[in-house]
Amino acid sequence: MGNSEITRKTGETKIQLSLSLYGTGESQISTGCGFLDHMLTLFAKHGRFDLTVECKGDTYVDDHHSVEDIGICLGMAFAEALGNGAGITRYGHIILPMDEALILAAVDISGRGHLEYGLEIPTEKVGTFDTELVEEFLIAFTRKSNMTLHIQQMAGKNSHHIIEGAFKAIARCLNMAVMIQEAYRDEIPSTKGVL
Structure with a gap:
């Protein structure tokens, strides 16, 4: 548990991604989209995830396919790295300022994908x-x-700050949620017995 590697190839993108949930925040990001590179770099740093992403996509059309497919791969990587979720905290939340922007984020590693x-x-x-x-x-x-992820803007007018604040807030929430509680290392954090 804690590590994953994802390879995904379609007619629009080719992506190789590796993730370590319990890292130091090191990253090597090359998506073909400079702004997304910046967001994923700070996501890794603030979540203390080791993250490598290489994407070759049809950015001559636009960035949509690459951005969406990287989101798919990162989600798959988290699901694989978490395994059955035994011992994790499960929940995380934060209110994060980014200059004039203020972002609220909360996450539940619930087994139910919802935004x-x-x-x-x-x-x-x-x-x-x-x-x-x-x-x-x-x-x-x-x-x-x-x-399940809730992301809410409470203040802000600068687009860059809003987006950067959101990526940082999500990373911090996820860092809290994936932390292992030693006393409950073998327990699934759900009364159902599964996430």
């Missing part, structure tokens, strides 16, 4: 990145990771 998305990003782009792709990434991630 409640409440970001109101004021611009259509940050640089060349289509800001609508943040939601697409998170939909793909939550579906494949089988997690």
Whole structure:
């Protein structure tokens, strides 16, 4: 438990991704989309996940396929690395400031993939990145990771700060949720006995 490697190849993308949940925040990210590289780098750092992502995608069309497929792969990696979830804390939450932006995030590693998305990003782009792709990434991630994620913007007008705050907040929540409780190492954190 704790490590995973995902390879996914479609007609639109080829992705290799490795994840260690209990790392130091080291990352090597090359997605073909500079803004996403930045977000995944800080995601790894703030979650203390070791993360490697290499994506070759049809970015000459746009970034949509690459962003969504990386979300799929990252979700698959979390699901694989968590195994049956024995011993994990399961829940995490944070209110995170990023300059004028304030983000609330909460996660439940529940076995049920669900996203409640409440970001109101004021611009259509940050640089060349289509800001609508943040939601697409998170939909793909939550579906494949089988997690419930609530992400809510409480304040903020700067698109970059809102998105960066969201990625940092999600990483911090996940770091809390995947932590092993030594006293319960062999227990599944659910009355059902499975997540």
